Amino acid sequence: MSEVRPKPRASIPLPNSRTTESEQVDVRIPIPGPKARPIIEEDTRLLMTGTKTSPVAAASARGVWITDVDGNRILDFTSGVGVVNTGHCHPDIVRAVQAQAAKLMHFAGTDYYYESQNRLAARLTEITPGKHDKKVFFTNSGTESVEAALKIAKWNRQRPIVVGLLGGFHGRSMGALTMTASKPSQRRRFDAFAGGGHHIPAPYCYRCPYQLEYPSCDVYCAKILKELYFETSIPPEDVAAFIAEPVLGEGGYIVPPKGWHQAIKTILDEHGILFIDDEVQAGIGRTGKWFAVEHHGIIPDIVATAKALGGGLPIGAIVFRKELDYTYPGAHSNTFGGNLVSVASALATLDVIEREKLIGAARDRGAHLMARLRELAETNPEIGDVRGLGLMVATEFVEADKARSPAVAFRDRVIDSAVKHGLLVLPCGKSAIRYIPPLVITDAEIDQGIEVLDQAIRAARAG
Ligand SMILES: Cc1ncc(COP(=O)(O)O)c(C=O)c1O
Structure with a gap:
């Protein structure tokens, strides 16, 4: 070498x-x-x-800062792909993990009993939307949460179809893949095995698939489910559930417009179809609410969560209406769901979010980040759109043509240059970059990130 x-x-x-x-980007x-x-x-x-x-x-990380193996200090605007909302290695979470690991690491929570998983389940029933009776199943990942949600919905309703959104991402296992439709690479060579999923266009106002304008469109993108799909290709009486992310994540940080969720829910209720809210990326305080669907004012039947729930350790969960539960053992289970160390980490994570008021911080820091990105958009015409909720924010990069064609190569150059200058960011959608720093970030750290991003955009323009 x-x-x-x-x-x-x-x-x-x-x-x-x-x-x-000591808190500066340093490459x-x-x-x-x-x-x-x-x-x-x-x-x-x-x-x-x-x-x-x-x-x-990476060699180590703390808060919003990663130190790589060569000693570079990198600002993390990815939160470890949406996981460390409480910051890397939060000391309270580390302590909780260490203490639990020294006491009892694993006792198969699906087969036997321990108190802490009851406590976490109770917390989840409290912080998820709706006052109805709920039950919980613990998983090991977002994909497994979606898988569990799809299974319980199909089992309960005894119907084979689930409907989702084009642009939606729900994981890559065979079941979850039936509903994932954000890139052809995810379904290529697998499509034939990924059956039982139907998709309708996402409510993507920046590129409305029907060339309409909000609000005069009267959320046609929701009404079309009833007016077109249920009248032609999807028999509603065969539909167990509708699944959607409250903000489409991998699909490009698309925020459904006001009224879309209510319009969809009204249609689903007419046919006894369950609403699965995939909060794997948007949940656990990221958007300035515990769960992003709270911004949309509907009560889901099943909430799927994972990623940030464990503060860095793998754990996920579905929280569902009590009456959907299986009526006999064995229809669904796993080995590691509710693992003791992951549960300890999750309980400590939820405590940190409450104690440090990180949900309010997501709103406040998110407003600052959004304002700074809008400033950048004024001087950088390649930024076509700035959108998001709380600290779940993205910019979409476009060509200087009338069609606002996605500037994919440009976006990729911005990411490469940002990383070289010490800012870690992730792509999403066709030509967007997402900015999802830990919720513990300060305005000053956001400003540093914006400085690097500005440099990276100029470097990308230079070629
Ligand atoms: C909305 C959503 N659902 C499901 C998943 C799958 O989660 P995991 O990668 O933890 O399996 C992801 C992952 O990015 C996601 O963003």
Whole structure:
């Protein structure tokens, strides 16, 4: 491997004095550095082709800061792909995990009993929308939560079809894949096995599939379910559930317009169809509510959660109307769901969110981030749209043509350049970048991120 010589630091001047020297973006060695490269090469040799995004190899992390194996300090605007809403390695969560690991790590919560999973289940029934009686099933991931939601809905309703949104993402296991439709790569060669899913166009106002304008459209994108699909290709009496993300995540951070959820729910209620709310990416305080569907004013029948619930450890859950429960054992279960260490981590995570008022912080920091991105959009015409809820925000990059064609290559160059300058961001949709820092981020840290992003956009423009 060629020797990589340290370059001058790419530290970003600080716009706000609240940030201390030790909290600055600091790229001492071009990313990936000499220690990162062999890790990346070995990974490429050994690990299945997945969804790698940037050549960053982490050594440690705290709060919103990642230190890579070459000593670079990188600002994390991804929260570990939507997981560490409470920041990396929050000390209270680390302590809870360590204490539980030393006491009892695993006792198969689906087969036996322990108090802490009851406590977490009770907390989840309290913080999910609706005052009705609820029950909980613990999983190990978002995909498994969706899988469990689809199964209980189909079992309960004894109907084979679930309807979702084009652009929706719900995981890649065979069951979850029936509802995932955000990129052709997800379904290629699998489509024939991913049956029982139907999709309607997403409520994507920036690129309305019907070329209508909100609000004069009268949310036609919801009404079409009844007026067209239920009249032609989808028999409503065969539909067990409708699944939607409250903000489409992988599909491009698309926020459904006001009234869309109510219009859909009214149609579903006419036919006894359950509403599955996939909060895997948007939930656990990220949008300024515990669950993002609260912004839309409907009560889902099943909530699927995961990612940020565990504060960094794998755990997911479905929270569902009590009457949907299985009437005999064995129809569904698992081994690791409700693992003791993950449950301890989740309970500590929910405590931290409450104690540190991180839901309010998501709203306040989100408003700041959105305002700063809108400023950037004024001087950078490639930013066609800035959208989101709370700290779940994205910019869509477009070409300078009338059709606002997606600027995919440009977006990719912005991400590459941002990472090289010490800001980790993720793509979403066709040509968008999402900004989802931990909810513990400060305005000063957001400003640093914006500085780097501004540089990255200029670098992308230069080619
Ligand atoms: C909305 C949504 N549902 C489900 C999943 C799948 O979750 P996991 O990757 O934890 O299996 C994701 C992952 O990004 C997601 O964003």
